[in-house]
Amino acid sequence: MSLTGDLFIASKRVQRDGAGFKAVAAATGAEIEPRFSVATVDDVATATAAAAAAFPIYAALPRERRAEFLEAIAEEIEALGDELVERAMVESGLPKARLTGERGRTAGQMRLFAKEIRLGEYLRARIDHAIPDRQPAPKPDLRLRMVPLGPVTVFGASNFPLAFSVAGGDTASALAAGCPVIVKGHSAHPGTAELVASAIVKAAERTGMPEGVFSLINGPGNSVGQALVTDPQIKAVGFTGSRGGGVALMKLAAARPVPIPVYAEMSSVNPVFLLPEALKARAEALGTAYVASVTMGAGQFCTNPGLVLAINGPDLERFLSAASAAMMGAPSQTMLTPGIHKAYESGVARLASASSITKLAEGLAPEGPTNGQGALFTMTGADFIADPGHAEEVFGATSLLVRCADLDELLKVVALLEGQLTATLHLDAGDHAVAQTLLPLLENLVGRILANGWPTGVEVTDAMVHGGPYPSTADGRSTSVGTLAIDRFLRPVSYQDLPEALLPAELRDGETIVPRRVDGKPTVA
Ligand SMILES: NC(=O)c1ccc[n+]([C@@H]2O[C@H](COP(=O)([O-])OP(=O)(O)OC[C@H]3O[C@@H](n4cnc5c(N)ncnc54)[C@H](O)[C@@H]3O)[C@@H](O)[C@H]2O)c1
Ligand SMILES: O=CCCC(=O)C(=O)O
Structure with missing residues (x-):
């Protein structure tokens, strides 16, 4: 065509x-x-x-x-x-x-x-039958379904x-x-x-x-x-x-x-938590996989892992060495538009020029005028707490690793984060206690919590949430x-005492065409 x-x-x-x-x-x-x-x-x-x-x-x-x-x-x-x-x-x-x-x-x-439309569950059909002789006042017949907004x-x-x-x-x-x-x-x-x-x-x-x-x-x-x-x-x-x-x-x-x-x-920086036992068990593999996620699609994913949080120690050093080596071998990639490329370069320059931030590694030199060069940065938890603005999204293949002195400091960093699409926990069985401390905080902060994976690559399914509190989205x-x-794109409408002939088919008595709740009991279509 x-x-x-x-x-x-x-x-x-x-x-x-x-x-x-x-x-x-x-x-x-x-x-x-x-x-x-x-x-x-x-x-x-x-x-x-x-x-x-x-x-x-x-x-x-x-x-x-x-x-x-x-x-x-x-x-x-x-x-x-x-x-x-x-x-x-x-x-x-x-x-x-x-x-x-x-x-x-x-x-x-x-x-x-x-498939979703055919299933009809999205209509949330509910029927509460009338109780005309209820005392002290009769109960009306109420039926609800969702209707489109326009x-x-x-x-x-x-x-x-x-x-x-x-x-x-x-x-x-x-x-x-x-x-x-x-x-x-x-x-x-x-x-x-x-x-x-x-x-x-x-x-x-x-x-x-x-x-x-x-x-x-x-x-x-x-x-x-x-x-x-x-x-x-x-x-x-x-x-x-x-x-x-x-x-x-x-x-x-x-x-x-x-x-x-x-x-x-x-905007979202999708924090990734490297918990101690997981780091001990597989720091090098995590470092390599991290860079693969950061550089996927030239980093132009809203799910890009732009922020990593971990507690200082020799295992974190192993992770940093592996991640730096992987980033140093990462080819530059064409970015979506010259404007997005320019915005990426100025975001990277902002991180590079901050006195509290150190550049850990950069990717291979750009091969084209709009190619983005990957970069990894690091800073201490104490410096992050002093200036949490460094967590602002830089759209492209870059990421900031915050090295915390201990769990208390890591929790203080978490408390300063804005709403996010995702949070990822890398953990082993020995990390469950720390994870249990983090989970309620993360539930308040993000739309999707992952274990032992990377946030890039969103599965399109019934149970997916690709959203999160502001500013990751406008409406968490x-x-x-x-x-x-x-x-x-739906809103609920309730029909009170409408004659059966005027009701939508999904709300009529005896119909079994969609799943619905009738007098408090779920029925299956
Ligand atoms: N987080 C993400 O998923 C994501 C995705 C794409 C872009 N971005 C960010 O956005 C930057 C620019 O990229 P972009 O062009 O895709 O996004 P953009 O927000 O600049 O534009 C997206 C669309 O919204 C329109 N638009 C933007 N501002 C508007 C306004 N004030 N009034 C009316 N319409 C408006 C644009 O014309 C365009 O059609 C990137 O550098 C990156 O930082 C983020
Ligand atoms: O960039 C936003 C969407 C990200 C996504 O769908 C994915 O990671 O697969």
């Missing part, structure tokens, strides 16, 4: 005059064809009006129809073949194997949400051009919930976005969806995104990106005459990966 640079407004291709913008090859910074249209304010209004018109039709479709739509999206993405991966490679600089895997994850997410704006993320972009997890979960989606495409991969949008539109046509169910809006600056977030027809926002961008959108959404939720995934009560992500 040849790229045209079109926008997709209510499932229709639209070209706009004007300078537009071009994609940039991540490896060289050179512009690549074609020119992409920039949406006008009117385009935003047309897309949001079409989404609002589509909403009651789409939301009322039988769950099976929406499941078929999601499955058709997965098929159409796969049908794009090599072209999709090849374009994404040029635009993002990510390697073929990574993007092939990401395409599988993207299609898999769509299919997982199709049109959702999704901001495509730069670092996962497939799995967190046009047809990524936010889009899949919003469409599954019954919400039309307007994607604000990321200017780092507009060609990839156009290909995926064409697949969604084909799937929508094939399965008879209303036109306004999907739009893709482009605009390299902030104005298009701001217009979408402030548009009265938009009822929720999904975002993955910088803390500055996410917070700006949270403020815009909160200042609307009718505020809306923004589910922004922003939710996840953006896994089937629970659907909850972000």
Whole structure:
């Protein structure tokens, strides 16, 4: 399919005059064809009006129809073949194997949400029958289910051009919930976005969806995104990106005459704890595996282990030697955009220039103009406690190791950390007592606690939480990966004493089509 640079407004291709913008090859910074249209304010209004018109039709479709739509999206993405991966490679600089895997994850997410809709558990159907003769007052008949919020704006993320972009997890979960989606495409991969949008539109046509169910809006600056977030027809926002961008959108959404939720995934350094017995048993293996996780995807993962905490001693020295050796052999890697590369370099320079921080090791010299060179840094727990600002995320292949004098000092460091997506414990049986001290603190701090693994590589399953307290996300009560992500785009409605004929099928007596709780007892569909 040849790229045209079109926008997709209510499932229709639209070209706009004007300078537009071009994609940039991540490896060289050179512009690549074609020119992409920039949406006008009117385009935003047309897309949001079409989404609002589509909403009651789409939301009322039988769950099976929406499941078929999601499955058709997965098929159409796969049908794009090599072209999709090849374009994404040029635009993002990510390697073929990574993007092939990401395409599988993207299609898999769509299919997982199709299954979720069919299961119907997400409706949380509850029935409390009336007790007309209850004293001193009759009890009414109450029935509850979740309903979709309305049109959702999704901001495509730069670092996962497939799995967190046009047809990524936010889009899949919003469409599954019954919400039309307007994607604000990321200017780092507009060609990839156009290909995926064409697949969604084909799937929508094939399965008879209303036109306004999907739009893709482009605009390299902030104005298009701001217009979408402030548009009265938009009822929720999904975002993955910088803390500055996410917070700006949270403020815009909160200042609307009718505020809306923004589910922004922003910044996290994903602390890793090296507990003493685990260090004693396998310091060298841990050091090597740590660097593999730090440098994965040029470190451009929100799950990157950017902070390590451990207690000083000879085993920690063994870990540091192994990690330093691994980092010194780590090749530089192309970063996603020249801007992200520049931000990485200034983050590394900030760490390198801090008097309390020592550079432990750096990776091999950069081979290209936008290649990120890995780096490891260290500081003492006492210095960290004096200036915890050093835990700020540096997006790329770098990490800071905090050497604590003892467990008390380590706990003081933990108390200063901001909300995180993940925390990882490397532990053996002899570390369980320390782990038991840490676990309640970590439950308050993060969305996912791992043992003896690395946080990069998020599994897309029912039990996954990819979220966490602010500032890792805007709202720590939710996840953006896994089937629970659907909850972000739903709200509960209770029906009191409604005649049976007016009730949704899932709430009628005798129906067994979804799992539900009836008079306090769970029933299985
Ligand atoms: N933690 C993560 O997962 C993660 C992922 C990607 C980027 N980042 C961070 O973000 C930096 C920049 O990368 P990026 O371009 O992907 O993220 P970004 O936050 O700058 O942009 C993401 C999207 O949000 C839009 N946007 C940003 N600020 C906005 C505003 N004030 N108003 C309206 N729209 C706005 C952008 O146009 C883009 O579409 C990176 O250097 C890195 O530090 C973090
Ligand atoms: O960058 C954010 C998502 C990280 C992720 O999904 C992964 O580590 O697999």
